[in-house]
Each structure stands twice: as C-alpha cells, then as structure tokens.
Amino acid sequence: MSEPARHSGLGAHRQPGRTADPTGRPTDGRRRRGRARRFAAVCAAALALFTAAPATALPTGGNIRPATDAAASAEYPVVVTIESVSPQLAVQNGTVSITGHVTNAGKSALKGAHAAVRKPVSSKPLQRRSELQGVAARTTPKGEDGVELDSPQYALPELNPGQSQPYTLSVAVSDLGLSESGVYELAVDAWGSTADNPRDRPLGIARTFLPYTQGGNGAQPTKVTTLWPLVHAPVLAAQTFAENDQTVPVLRDDSLATELAPGGRLYELVDTGAKLDGLTWVVDPDLLDAAFAMTKQYRVQKPGSEDGGKPAREDNTVPRQASAAAEAWLNKLRAAVAKPTDQVIALPYADPDLASIAHNGSDLAGMGTALSKAATAGRLTVEGRLSVDTRSDVAWPYQGHLDQQITGIARQAGSGLVLASGTSMPDPDSVNYTLTAVRPIGNGQTAVVADDAVSAPFQKDLSTPKDQTEAAQRFLAETYAITHEQPQNQRGLLVMPPRELTAATAKVLAGALQTATSSDKWLTPVKLDALAQSTPDPKANTTVPSPADYPTQARASELSAAALSGTDKIQDDLDTLMRVLTLPQRVRGPFSAAMVRSLSTEWRTQAPAGNAYRTGVGKYLIELRDAVQVPKKNVVTLAGDTGQLQVSVRNDLTQTVTNLKLRLTSNQPNRLAVGDEMALVLPASQSVTLRFNAQARSNGPVQMTAQLYTTGPDSRPYGDPQPFTVEVTSVTNGVLYVFAGAAVLLVLAALRFVRQRKRRGGQPHEDGDQPVGDGPAQDGPQDTAEAEPEAPDTADGTTGNATGSSTGNTAGGDPAPDGPAQTPRASSPDGRDRAAGDEKVGP
Numbered sequence: 001m002s003e004p005a006r007h008s009g010l011g012a013h014r015q016p017g018r019t020a021d022p023t024g025r026p027t028d029g030r031r032r033r034g035r036a037r038r039f040a041a042v043c044a045a046a047l048a049l050f051t052a053a054p055a056t057a058l059p060t061g062g063n064i065r066p067a068t069d070a071a072a073s074a075e076y077p078v079v080v081t082i083e084s085v086s087p088q089l090a091v092q093n094g095t096v097s098i099t100g101h102v103t104n105a106g107k108s109a110l111k112g113a114h115a116a117v118r119k120p121v122s123s124k125p126l127q128r129r130s131e132l133q134g135v136a137a138r139t140t141p142k143g144e145d146g147v148e149l150d151s152p153q154y155a156l157p158e159l160n161p162g163q164s165q166p167y168t169l170s171v172a173v174s175d176l177g178l179s180e181s182g183v184y185e186l187a188v189d190a191w192g193s194t195a196d197n198p199r200d201r202p203l204g205i206a207r208t209f210l211p212y213t214q215g216g217n218g219a220q221p222t223k224v225t226t227l228w229p230l231v232h233a234p235v236l237a238a239q240t241f242a243e244n245d246q247t248v249p250v251l252r253d254d255s256l257a258t259e260l261a262p263g264g265r266l267y268e269l270v271d272t273g274a275k276l277d278g279l280t281w282v283v284d285p286d287l288l289d290a291a292f293a294m295t296k297q298y299r300v301q302k303p304g305s306e307d308g309g310k311p312a313r314e315d316n317t318v319p320r321q322a323s324a325a326a327e328a329w330l331n332k333l334r335a336a337v338a339k340p341t342d343q344v345i346a347l348p349y350a351d352p353d354l355a356s357i358a359h360n361g362s363d364l365a366g367m368g369t370a371l372s373k374a375a376t377a378g379r380l381t382v383e384g385r386l387s388v389d390t391r392s393d394v395a396w397p398y399q400g401h402l403d404q405q406i407t408g409i410a411r412q413a414g415s416g417l418v419l420a421s422g423t424s425m426p427d428p429d430s431v432n433y434t435l436t437a438v439r440p441i442g443n444g445q446t447a448v449v450a451d452d453a454v455s456a457p458f459q460k461d462l463s464t465p466k467d468q469t470e471a472a473q474r475f476l477a478e479t480y481a482i483t484h485e486q487p488q489n490q491r492g493l494l495v496m497p498p499r500e501l502t503a504a505t506a507k508v509l510a511g512a513l514q515t516a517t518s519s520d521k522w523l524t525p526v527k528l529d530a531l532a533q534s535t536p537d538p539k540a541n542t543t544v545p546s547p548a549d550y551p552t553q554a555r556a557s558e559l560s561a562a563a564l565s566g567t568d569k570i571q572d573d574l575d576t577l578m579r580v581l582t583l584p585q586r587v588r589g590p591f592s593a594a595m596v597r598s599l600s601t602e603w604r605t606q607a608p609a610g611n612a613y614r615t616g617v618g619k620y621l622i623e624l625r626d627a628v629q630v631p632k633k634n635v636v637t638l639a640g641d642t643g644q645l646q647v648s649v650r651n652d653l654t655q656t657v658t659n660l661k662l663r664l665t666s667n668q669p670n671r672l673a674v675g676d677e678m679a680l681v682l683p684a685s686q687s688v689t690l691r692f693n694a695q696a697r698s699n700g701p702v703q704m705t706a707q708l709y710t711t712g713p714d715s716r717p718y719g720d721p722q723p724f725t726v727e728v729t730s731v732t733n734g735v736l737y738v739f740a741g742a743a744v745l746l747v748l749a750a751l752r753f754v755r756q757r758k759r760r761g762g763q764p765h766e767d768g769d770q771p772v773g774d775g776p777a778q779d780g781p782q783d784t785a786e787a788e789p790e791a792p793d794t795a796d797g798t799t800g801n802a803t804g805s806s807t808g809n810t811a812g813g814d815p816a817p818d819g820p821a822q823t824p825r826a827s828s829p830d831g832r833d834r835a836a837g838d839e840k841v842g843p
Contacts, residue, residue: 076140077106078190078204080115083465085186088476088512089519090173090212097170100206100466102190104159113192113203115167116153118146119175125182125212129434129453129481132209135185136474141202145187149175156192178212181520182484183477186210208470209477213520219487221524222479225437225448225531226495226513227345227419228273228506230266230333231284232256233602233609234350238594238617239312241299242654247586249293250312252613254300254320256290261325268503270329272510274336278517278525280343281336282396285381286350286597292385294326307612309619330385337388343527346382346390348374348413351499352599353559354397358405359547361564366571371413374596391529393417398601400424400450400496401554403547407445416445417532419496422452423551425541433485435537437494441544448532450496453478458495458509461502468508475512483522492526492534499601557604563611566618567598573621576718579710580628583655591621627652628682630662630706630722637727638672641696645674645726647706648689651682658682659711660718664692667703672696672726674704679711696728 081100090096098117104110121144126132138145154167169188178184189205235256241248259266266287273279299317310316337344352374361367379392395410400421410418418441425447427435439447457471482491497509516523536542574591578584594617603610628651636645647664651657663677675693682688696702704726708718 074106076202076204077104077108077194078110078113079103079105080188080190080204080206081466082186082188082206082208082469084469085208085210085473088211088472088515090176090178090210092173092214094173095170096173096176096186096210097168098186098188099166099168100188101164101166102156102159102204103164104161106194107161108195108197109161110156110159110203111193111195111198112200113156113159113190114153115156115169115188115190116148116150117169117171117176118148118187118189118205119177120184120186121146123177123179125178125180125184126209126477126481127182127484128432129478129485132183132474132477132481133453135207135209138207141189141205145185145189145205145207148189148191151175156190173212176210181213181215182211183480184210184212186473208473210473211476211480215520219483219522220490221521222483222490223492223526223531223534224278224479224495224513224516224523225280225492225526225528226276226278226509227282227497227528228269228276228279229282229497229499229501230269230287231282231347231351231499231602232259232266232287232290233606234286234290234597234600234613236286236290236293236590236593236597237301237306237312238590238620239301239310240590241312241317243297248312249296249298250317251290251293251298251300252306252616256287256294257320257323257325260291260294260323260329265503267325267329267332269501269506270333270336272503272506274332276510276513276525277339277341278527279341280345280528282345282347282394283382283386283390284347284349284351285378285385286593286600288330288381288385289593291326291330294320294323295330296322298322307615307619309616309621309623311620311623334386334388337386341525341527343529344382344386344388344390345394345528346378346392347394347396348392348596349377349381349593350374350597350599351601352596353601353604354395354409354413355401355406355550355554356398356559357564357599358403358409359550359555359558360561361559361568362405362409364564364568366568367564368409368412370571370596370599371409373592375413375415377593377596394419394528398557398604399498399554401551402447403545403550405547407441407443407447407544411443411445417528418445418447419494420447420449421496422450422455424545425449425543428539428541431539433489434482434491434493435540436492436534438492438532438534438536439540439542440536441542446532447542447544448494448528450494451478451482454482454493455496458497458501458505460505462505462508463502468504471505472508472512472515475509476516479516480522492531493523494531500605557607559599559603559610563614564599566614567595570595570598570618570621573625576710576716577621577625579712580657580659580718581653581655582658586655587624591617624653625719628657628660628708629719630708631687632722633724635701635725635727636704637729638694638696639729643694643696644691645694645704646689646691648687649680649682649708650687652685654684656681656683661709661711661715662690663707663709665705665707667705671698671700672702672704672728677709694726699728702726702728 080102082098083100084098086097087094100115102113102115126135135144149171152169152171154169156165156167159165167188176184185207186209187205187207190203191200192203193200194203233255235251235253237250237252239250241250256266258264261267273281298320299312300320301312302316302318305316308316336342348371352371354371357367357371375392379390382388382390382392393415394417395406395413395415396419397406397410400419400423402418402420402424407418420439425439434451437449437451439449441447454475457474460467462468462471479493482493495509497505513523513525517525570591574588574595578588581587598610598614598617600610603613629649631648631650633647638645645664647662649660649662658681660682661677661679664674666672666674673695678690678692680688680690702725704724706722706724709715710718
C-alpha cells in the first residue's frame with residue numbers, strides 16, 4: 001500500500017468566501033466580524049474580572065504555572081495545553097469538550113487574546129502513522145494545523161508574564177468537517193497581541209489527536225498484548241530474627257507497606273488491572289514472598305544498619321505487627337489473575353538483570369546456575385502464592401533492549417521467549433505497514449517486539465492532566481491507524497510499559513485500552529501466549545543487534561563486573577558453608593534468595609541501595625562463616641623434642657557443624673613436624689580441642705598455620721588461616737651436661753688406652769706434632785684439656801650448649817602415644833591454648 005500524498009494546499013479545504021493565511025488565520029470580512037465579537041467578549045470578560053474574585057490576575061500563586069511544557073519565544077510567547085478531551089473517541093452528531101490552560105510565558109502582557117479550536121486542514125483523516133509523527137513533531141503554529149473556528153472561542157483576560165488561565169471549549173463534531181472514520185488532528189490555539197507588539201497574530205498552539213468513527217468499518221481488530229508488571233526493589237534481608245522459637249523475617253525498610261496499602265502504587269496497579277480483561281501480568285516472585293512475610297510479625301532494619309552485615313538483634317531492628325494490607329493485597333491479586341482471559345508470567349526470582357550479567361558476568365561460573373535456579377524458584381513461588389498456572393520461560397531484559405549476548409544468556413537460563421523493544425529490532429523502512437510483533441530470532445528463540453510509538457507514551461509517570469491526555473490520545477490514534485492500514489490483515493501488538501509502572505500511568509493506559517476495545521473495537525486484548533503463536537510476517541526484521549549497538553545510556557546503569565564478581569563469590573562461600581551445616585535449610589533458602597536479589601534489575605534506578613544490599617549480604621555471610629573458627633593465639637610452648645600441640649575450634653552457630661577437618665602446617669618442617677590432619681564434629685555453641693603429635697629437631701620459635709578444610713574428594717579451605725608461633729625448648733640443662741661429660745670421659749679413656757699400648761710397642765704416635773719419647777706419657781688434667789673437642793656450631797650459627805639449638809638434640813623422653821586425640825576442652829582463663837607434653841606448656 002503506497003502512502004497517500006499529503007495535502008499541503010489550503011484552497012481546496014477553505015470554507016466558501018473565506019481565506020486563511022499560513023498560520024490558519026481567517027482574512028475575509030468574517031474576520032472583521034469575528035474581531036467585533038471578540039472585542040465584545042473581551043469587554044464582558046473584563047467586566048467579570050472587576051466584579052468577581054480576580055483569581056486569574058494574581059501575580060503569584062493561584063493559577064500561575066511555569067511555562068515548562070513547551071518552548072516559548074518572542075514570536076510565540078504563549079504555552080497552550082490540552083488537559084482533557086471528552087469523549088476520547090468522536091462519533092457522528094456528537095460534541096467534543098476540550099479543557100486546558102493558556103499560560104503567558106513571555107515578557108509582556110497579553111492583550112485581547114482568545115483561545116479557539118482549529119478545524120482540520122483536510123476533511124480526510126491522517127491515514128499513515130508517519131503523518132501522526134509529523135503532527136506530533138510540530139512546535140509552532142503552522143498552516144497545516146487548519147483554520148480557526150469562529151465558534152467556540154474563549155476570551156482571555158489580560159495575562160501578565162507568568163500568569164495562567166484555564167479554558168473550556170465545546171465543539172460540535174459536525175463543525176470540524178470530518179468526512180469519514182479515521183484519526184484527525186485536534187488543535188487549540190491562542191490569538192491576540194502583546195503589550196510590546198500590538199499586531200494580532202497567533203501566540204501559541206497545542207495539538208492532540210481525535211479518532212472519529214462512523215461505525216461499521218469491518219476492519220479486523222488488532223490483537224494487543226499488554227504487559228502489567230508487578231515488581232518492587234528487594235526488601236527481604238538475608239538475616240532472620242529468632243523469637244519464641246520462631247523465625248521472624250527481616251526487611252531492609254518498610255517501603256512496601258505503603259505501596260500495598262490503598263492508594264499505594266502496587267495496590268492501585270492490582271485494583272486497576274482487575275477491571276481489565278486480557279492482561280498479561282508480569283510478576284516478580286520475590287515481591288510475593290515479601291508481601292507474604294508481612295502477613296505475620298516481621299522486623300525492619302534500622303536506618304544505617306542495612307549494609308553492616310550483622311545478625312538481626314533487638315538493637316538494630318524494629319518490630320512490626322502483621323500487615324492486614326499485605327494480606328488483603330495478596331487476596332485481591334489472586335482474584336484478579338484468576339480470570340480466564342488473563343495470563344501470569346513468572347519472572348526469575350528477584351528479577352535478575354540479564355543485560356548486566358550478559359555484558360559483565362557471563363564468564364562467572366556461578367551465574368548460569370543462579371539464573372536457572374531463579375527461574376525454577378520463580379515459577380514455584382508464583383504458582384504457590386497465587387494458586388495459578390504460570391509461564392516462566394520468558395526473558396524481559398532491562399527496558400527491552402536486546403543484543404546477541406543477552407539472547408545467549410537468556411537461552412542458557414531456559415528462556416525461549418524474549419520481550420524486546422522496537423528500538424532493538426525496528427521494522428524495515430521498505431515496509432509501509434505495521435508488522436506483527438512476533439519475530440523468530442534463531443536457536444529456538446522467539447522475540448516479541450513492542451511497538452515503540454504505542455508503548456512510548458507510557459514510559460514515564462503521567463502525573464499531569466496534560467501528559468495523561470497526550471498519552472491516551474496518541475495511543476488511540478496509533479492503534480486506530482494500525483488497524484486501518486490494512487483492514488483485512490490482522491496484526492498483533494505488544495504494549496510494554498516500564499517495570500516501575502506508576503498508578504497514574506496505569507490508569508491512563510487502562511482507560512485507553514477500554515476505549516479502543518469497547519468503542520468500535522479496533523483492538524482485541526489477548527494473552528502473551530496467543531500473540532506468541534501468531535504467524536510471523538516474512539518481511540519482519542529478525543536480526544538481533546550486536547553488543548556494540550546496545551544503548552550507551554542503558555549500559556551506564558548496569559551492575560558492574562566487580563559487583564557481579566562479589567555476588568558470585570557469595571554463592572561460592574555459601575556452597576562451602578552448606579557442606580558443614582547439619583541443618584543447611586535454615587541458611588540455604590534466605591541466602592540463595594538474597595544472592596539473587598543482589599542481581600535484581602530494580603537496582604538500575606536505585607544504585608546506592610543496591611550496593612548497600614550486596615555489601616550487607618556479603619558481610620553477613622562472612623559473619624556466619626567465621627562463627628566456626630580457630631580462635632586467635634600468639635605463642636604456644638613445646639617442652640622437649642616430642643609432645644602434643646593442643647588447638648581448639650569454636651562453633652558459635654546454633655546448630656552442629658560437621659564435615660570439617662583441621663590441618664596444622666609448619667613453616668619449617670625440618671625443625672618441627674606435626675601429625676596428620678584431624679576430622680572434627682562441633683556441637684552447637686561449643687568448643688572442641690584437638691591434640692596433634694609434634695616432634696622437634698631444633699630449639700627456638702617455629703611459625704605454624706591452622707586451617708580448617710571441608711572433607712570429601714573436593715575438599716576446600718573453610719574460613720581464613722590462623723597463624724601462630726610454637727616456641728620449642730630442649731630438655732633440662734643438667735641432663736645435657738651429664739650426657740656430654742660422660743661422652744668426653746669415654747673418649748679420653750679410649751685415647752689414653754691406645755697411646756699407652758703404642759708406647760709399650762715402640763711405635764710412633766700417629767700425630768706428627770706430638771714428640772716421641774721413651775718415658776711414659778704424662779697423666780693429668782692437661783691431657784684432658786688438650787683432648788676435649790671444641791663445641792661445634794649449630795645450624796643457625798649459635799654455639800652448641802645446654803640451651804642452644806643443637807641439630808643432634810633429638811633425645812629426651814619417650815615419644816607420645818600414636819594416634820590423634822580429640823578432647824573437648826575449655827580454653828584457659830587467659831584465653832591461650834597449651835600444648836600437652838611431659839610438662840605443662842607456659843603462656
């Protein structure tokens with residue numbers, strides 16, 4: 001279908017006997033009569049100003065509004081807004097009422113001004129979506145906006161700079177000259193003069209769209225799937241609070257209580273969605289768990305303690321009673337999603353950020369496992385909390401931005417359906433109609449692509465009447481045009497509002513959907529499954545963009561590689577902790593969920609809160625891990641060359657710990673060797689003391705390291721190593737002297753015996769320096785002194801003596817019995833462990 005030519009000429013559409021200038025101003029005799037009528041209207045308005053309360057002439061407050069909705073200039077100093085169009089869809093013989101404001105955003109007062117409706121320049125509708133875009137892109141009055149109607153007109157009082165005046169205009173549909181069903185431009189302008197320029201001229205304009213139907217057009221309604229997200233930033237902490245033998249959940253703040261109560265965002269989303277048919281609810285399972293936790297007693301962390309990682313205690317949490325609002329919200333949601341026309345999509349638990357993981361954490365071993373577990377947990381949680389069947393193989397990356405890395409990580413997580421924005425996969429320029437949203441993208445995956453022009457009006461908080469009307473009328477115009485582009489060719493659309501859909505925006509979207517599906521019915525709501533099963537258009541773009549094409553602004557808000565790496569380490573540390581607990585379910589659930597919450601997409605807009613949450617989870621896990629540890633020690637003394645080293649291990653957890661072993665490592669095994677590693681079982685809140693056989697070969701200090709390990713074939717370190725010093729001392733000095741003296745006497749006696757025998761035999765002495773004589777050898781102390789050997793140097797350079805470090809000093813007492821001994825034993829009062837040997841070990 002070729003695009004029809006646009007009507008730029010005005011003559012063919014002017015009323016008989018009337019002309020218009022390029023800005024749509026009438027120029028014939030009726031213009032002069034119009035001036036007279038306007039002058040009378042101005043006089044009447046001025047009289048009313050002096051006889052009534054001067055609300056519109058207040059220099060401050062009152063109706064004054066800053067002119068921020070549109071750019072003002074010296075030529076066009078007035079900002080006109082359209083804040084309601086009723087009804088949203090015009091019908092034959094009907095009337096359309098328009099309200100809004102006229103604001104003087106210039107520097108001089110308005111004189112003799114009025115507001116009026118412009119009649120469309122053509123009696124033919126805007127038949128192409130490109131024409132809608134062209135109208136929306138205009139910023140100043142143009143001839144293409146049509147000609148001003150003489151009636152109705154709203155006479156404006158004199159407005160000083162900054163002042164604003166509301167208006168109401170009701171126009172008969174017949175006066176607009178609409179010839180057939182379709183979408184038309186609806187414009188309201190302001191005409192008059194200013195104090196610094198008395199020329200009567202257009203001062204400003206506002207535009208919107210008005211669908212018009214005569215009924216019975218026979219077009220195939222377009223299938224529309226509308227996502228209805230229910231998400232919230234994670235609030236459940238990894239900590240729990242033990243109270244009266246019960247586990248009480250802990251929340252990082254109480255923001256959810258406000259949102260679940262009447263008037264809160266989540267309450268209004270459920271209340272609004274319950275009134276619609278054919279919605280696709282997209283639910284974060286973590287939100288349901290948090291709401292359920294609030295239906296019983298819970299506690300909230302005090303401000304400033306969120307990232308401390310400390311266990312929940314009385315002094316850092318505040319108690320809260322069970323929330324009736326949370327219970328009522330869950331019941332209301334269950335009833336809303338139970339409608340047979342609706343569908344529920346379970347996001348992976350806590351809605352992890354696929355794009356961040358794909359770009360900054362795809363090489364982390366634990367991420368793929370975490371996503372798979374999150375998908376399974378998400379489905380089970382939603383089905384359990386809402387008692388409804390769900391679909392959990394749907395990936396929704398942040399804002400629908402898509403690239404090849406994101407589709408790859410989604411495929412690894414088991415997602416066969418990907419929700420994408422139109423900016424990621426735009427329609428080819430060669431196609432002159434709107435394509436169905438379904439696109440096969442390969443590898444068994446299908447993308448459902450949202451229409452940007454249809455979804456974009458709802459991407460912000462529509463908190464003002466102007467924004468609400470603009471969004472609703474644009475949505476109606478776009479969808480009406482789509483349906484009537486090819487009336488017999490039914491297409492399918494995806495409407496993708498943001499995750500953080502506000503209550504005001506949801507109500508506007510709901511109202512527009514109700515208008516389009518009940519009046520003339522050019523839209524028909526369907527579930528996501530029904531849309532996904534549509535036949536793809538062969539002309540559709542099925543190419544997934546490369547990572548280089550991912551939007552820069554979206555990439556800037558991603559979770560960093562460091563944040564993802566820290567979360568991956570949390571998973572690794574959690575796996576280690578699970579190996580040693582006898583009741584791992586107490587910890588596994590809260591921590592596994594907290595780890596995935598650390599990856600939540602909702603942290604994109606709350607980066608500081610996300611950083612604090614991740615920090616708190618990591619610190620708390622370390623706190624739990626370090627509850628099982630070797631207490632710090634400084635110096636342990638080992639008396640003698642053999643003995644036992646006693647090392648205690650403390651368990652401050654409230655459950656028994658097993659599957660652990662303790663290994664002592666000597667930094668100098670040639671000087672001090674210890675026995676093999678020892679397995680241990682640690683009862684809850686108790687210490688156990690282990691005894692290691694030790695053998696010393698040298699006196700002095702030796703550095704040791706105590707390290708816990710998990711048992712099993714893939715043993716891994718548990719906790720941090722604990723260094724300490726063993727001070728080795730020898731046996732007593734008196735014993736050493738006795739042995740040394742006896743050895744010297746034996747040597748001297750042997751030498752004397754040999755010398756005497758040689759002398760008797762007349763043989764020369766082997767020592768050449770010793771003179772040979774016939775007389776007997778002299779006995780006496782001098783012989784002993786000359787024959788006494790010099791004390792040798794030790795390995796560390798000290799002179800061997802009773803207290804030195806002698807490499808030959810390996811004797812000294814019977815060895816200790818073989819085999820390890822595990823003896824529960826309390827530490828000494830001074831907190832230092834002692835070694836078990838022949839003597840008590842000193843401090």
